[in-house]
Amino acid sequence: MTGQPLWTLKLDRSEVDELAGRADPEAPLAGVRFAIKDNIDLAGHPTTAACPALAAKPAGASATAVRLLLEAGAVPVGKTNLDQFATGLVGTRSPYGACHSVASPAHVSGGSSSGSAVAVASGAVPLALATDTAGSGRVPAAFNGIVGVKPTRGLVSNAGVLPAVADLDCVTTLTRTVAAARTAFAALVRTDPQDPRSRPTPPRPPAGVAARMRVVAVPDGDLDLDPPHEEAWRAALDRLRGVAAHVVTVDIGPFLDAGRLLYEGPWLAARYAAIGRYLEPDGPHLDPTVRRIVMRGRDITGPDVFAGFERLAVLRAQTEPVWADVDALMLPTTPGHPRLADVAADPVGVNARVGTFTTFANLLDLCAVAVPAGERADGLPFGVQFVAPAFADAPLLDLAASWCGEPAAPPPNPPGTALLAVAGAHLSGLPLNHELVSAGGRLAFRARTAPGYRLYRLSGPGVPRPGLVRTGDGPAEGIAVEVWQVPHQAVGGLLDTVPAPLGLGRIELDDGTPVTGFLAAEHGVRDATDVTSAGGWRAALNQPPG
Known part of the structure; x- marks a missing residue:
């Protein structure tokens, strides 16, 4: 030098x-x-x-x-x-x-x-x-x-x-x-x-x-x-x-x-x-x-x-x-x-x-x-x-x-919170995301589901909603989801806002981690439109219905 x-x-x-x-x-x-x-x-x-x-x-x-x-x-x-x-x-x-x-x-x-x-x-x-x-x-x-x-x-x-x-x-x-x-x-x-x-x-x-x-x-x-x-x-x-x-x-x-x-x-x-x-x-x-x-x-x-x-x-x-x-x-x-x-x-x-x-x-x-x-x-x-x-x-x-190969410990899950996977209208920037934010939630990470899930566009009035179902024949690359940290007491309140056929269940992520998330009952998507090929709800919204 x-x-x-x-x-x-x-x-x-x-x-x-x-x-x-x-x-x-x-x-x-x-x-x-x-x-x-x-x-x-x-x-x-x-x-x-x-x-x-x-x-x-x-x-x-x-x-x-x-x-x-x-x-x-x-x-x-x-x-x-x-x-x-x-x-x-x-x-x-x-x-x-x-x-x-x-x-x-x-x-x-x-x-x-x-x-x-x-x-x-x-x-x-x-x-x-x-x-x-x-x-x-x-x-x-x-x-x-x-x-x-x-x-x-x-x-x-x-x-x-x-x-x-x-x-x-x-x-x-x-x-x-x-x-x-x-x-x-x-x-x-x-x-x-x-x-x-x-x-x-x-x-x-x-x-x-x-x-x-x-x-x-x-x-x-x-x-x-x-x-x-x-x-x-x-x-x-x-x-x-x-x-x-x-x-x-x-x-x-x-x-x-x-x-x-x-x-x-x-x-x-x-x-x-x-x-x-x-x-x-x-x-x-x-x-x-x-x-x-x-x-x-x-x-x-x-x-x-x-x-x-x-x-x-x-x-x-x-x-x-x-x-x-x-x-x-x-x-x-x-x-x-x-x-x-x-x-x-x-x-x-x-x-x-x-x-x-x-x-x-x-x-x-x-x-x-x-x-x-x-x-x-x-x-x-x-x-x-x-x-x-x-x-x-x-x-x-x-x-x-x-x-750089340096230690970077994952952020801890704060006490009193749960991880909640969302695949539809609760995603960042979509119409119901404010419910997660106002409940004190924050985005923990983006992920995809494990293979075997399919995504459907549910019919009905109001905000368009998806139905995520583990059918066993879904794509190997999974479906895009967001995983949020949400206070325990808020999870039940969110469930009360979700209409049938949606409910809470266990979703397996791409890395094998199981988390709670919104799922649809399989019988509830018989008349719904399959939008799995979009890879996620945000992309599906840009596809014409039908």
Whole structure:
């Protein structure tokens, strides 16, 4: 790592020792050294955002994220290099010099959190703060074989962070293990009145967020990956089948279309509003590519902005159905791993391609974790990311831990609750789901039944209902169900709302686990329509009756 321009500032040993001496030895991060991306304030030191012109003014106070790590016992050792003003995904756009991957001096480190990623991957520190607006934490994590956590927007305060796109910015972490990321995440998640975009963790997760992630989606088509990436991606897909209970395919086109809005749409105006004042007059202290990109935001009009918001709303509506039946989406973090020479030849085009699979996450209010996925045939690190809806951070970290072979104990079944399998109108987002939620239930996990069950569309007035029957001749892949944790006293009340021929019985799940669930009497489905071929009630609702 000799010669890598990781740091814009290294703290004196005396200051590090003083800060270490103040740390509570019983704190969760006691003595852990950490690096700070240099767009995040550290009291008494300048925040340059890789612009030397900003190096003269020290920050009056530390960013909230830095303060929380200090309170948790962690010790800062310096500020790290980045793509200037956090604008870039390659790690080469800095007057302080270009970083490279720890695996190859010819290949980019990824950005914008280049120095933070290389500091962790090289062993300089076990923890680094980064930011991720378009993938700036996840991309360098992938290019350096480490873990990058991009939390739900607003869970970690942005107070004391020089903004790039304030509505989308996230303070993130880079670590070598998911366990270390989990400890840091617990320390950082706090509501903060100093950040107008701060959001509290809900007392209960949204209805469709499962406590345990078992169903993972992957793209259903070609991803146009570089050949070494394609080979590594195929290996990752094989590996996923040993981690997830079920792997399904989805169309990611609307996700990618949303991601393109970040640099091709009106969000460049937000970036210009945040940092445009630093870009005039031009000079050697400014990266020419960063300046050229951001200055385009000056010419975006008000109607352009609202047209962009409308387009995003349409695309968000197109992506939301994906989350009805899956817990997380696995994607390659990038389509390839460019060389520094590739970026020099086409700085904008190469950067845009690197962000293909990362730029949509914050626009669509998703959380994500980038994890190592082995090496390509040429020895370069390969990484994947797991993406999930807002506030799914905790179970997403569990999924990432399982992927990495780290312990991830299943969430306990709280005392006084029972597991209840539902296959129809009580599914997340369907008309009777509110009965489970109002009774204090939460989605435990998605599953399928064991082989031998059939699903019928029952006739009758009111909300359409299915009948799940174990006939013995149902499909080998089972029928899609959700398993909810429901207070014991609520189960009887739910039964009172269910008309004949439905009742409670024992349902065997795909892993052999028996749970209580809603079943139909076999005689009650003689005149019903068999919709087993749909594979689940949600899909059956999209089929015409008859």
